[in-house]
């Protein structure tokens with residue numbers, strides 16, 4: 334005991350993988366999204382576990398994340414969602430499969446493959462169907478596919494797109510428009526090339542809410558880690574973030590707490606000093622509404638969250654120095670914490686700094 338740990342429950346990961354897989358048709362491939370260090374966990378340990386569960390594919394955001402997986406011995410195909418032109422050498426050296434998402438990337442990659450005499454390199458073609466982030470628009474696909482056809486250096490393993498609002502059923506009309514546009518563009522591309530790439534579109538909430546866009550593969554990130562608002566009933570949170578009460582201070586009515594005197598005690602207040610701060614990923618912007626659990630009771634953060642420390646109000650809570658502090662766990666859901674502080678589980682997890690020890694259970 335003593336310091337802050339992020340416990341990562343690989344049994345819960347297995348459970349979530351099985352729950353999500355059970356939603357899929359037997360032939361559908363499972364791509365596990367392990368970008369951003371496995372959503373703040375540890376991409377290598379998470380990936381190794383998923384390999385043992387026979388996952389079909391991994392996705393990362395950048396080439397360096399794929400290189401780390403390869404260096405740890407992972408042989409599973411890896412899609413790089415947002416590869417940069419600077420990483421061609423890493424991509425090909427480590428057999429990473431880039432997403433083709435812009436003419437800038439495509440033209441430069443074709444030039445690189447050609448000059449290195451590389452043939453039929455596995456790539457994934459990204460179609461923008463309304464998220465309006467990365468990918469080729471409908472009217473750009475002809476030109477992009479022609480370039481791919483006219484060189485023999487690229488093999489399209491898949492055509493894919495990303496949905497904008499799968500978790501929000503109020504937006505189902507928009508989502509269905511995206512799905513239909515994807516079907517239309519992808520069948521046009523397939524008719525132009527003489528082979529049959531896989532199709533994929535769904536993220537976690539798409540898997541649960543839009544089975545019609547399962548296609549040949551799904552990409553699941555947040556659900557593997559056990560989160561996703563309404564769906565969490567079946568999924569099990571993988572993470573427990575816990576620390577300890579470092580010190581307890583008795584403050585008098587009128588005393589101010591912490592930097593900028595942001596909190597003034599309205600009564601005699603027991604203050605718990607918690608050794609976790611914005612350098613650990615507990616953002617200073619959470620100061621107003623964050624809370625933790627101590628001996629089963631909710632303790633509100635008071636004052637400004639500091640770099641290494643935040644303070645909580647212990648009035649009404651029986652606590653002593655050394656007691657365990659739960660920021661989130663299976664019972665005290667990260668989604669609730671994220672809601673309270675005005676963000677989403679994804680952001681909290683991926684901000685947890687390297688300073689926090691990861692412990693696998």
Ligand SMILES: *Cc1c(COP(=O)(O)O)cnc(C)c1O
Nearest residue numbers: 366495536537552553554555556
């Ligand atoms: C991050 C990401 C995913 C994973 O989404 P979840 O909501 O975490 O399941 C899927 N596809 C793309 C393109 C992504 O960037």
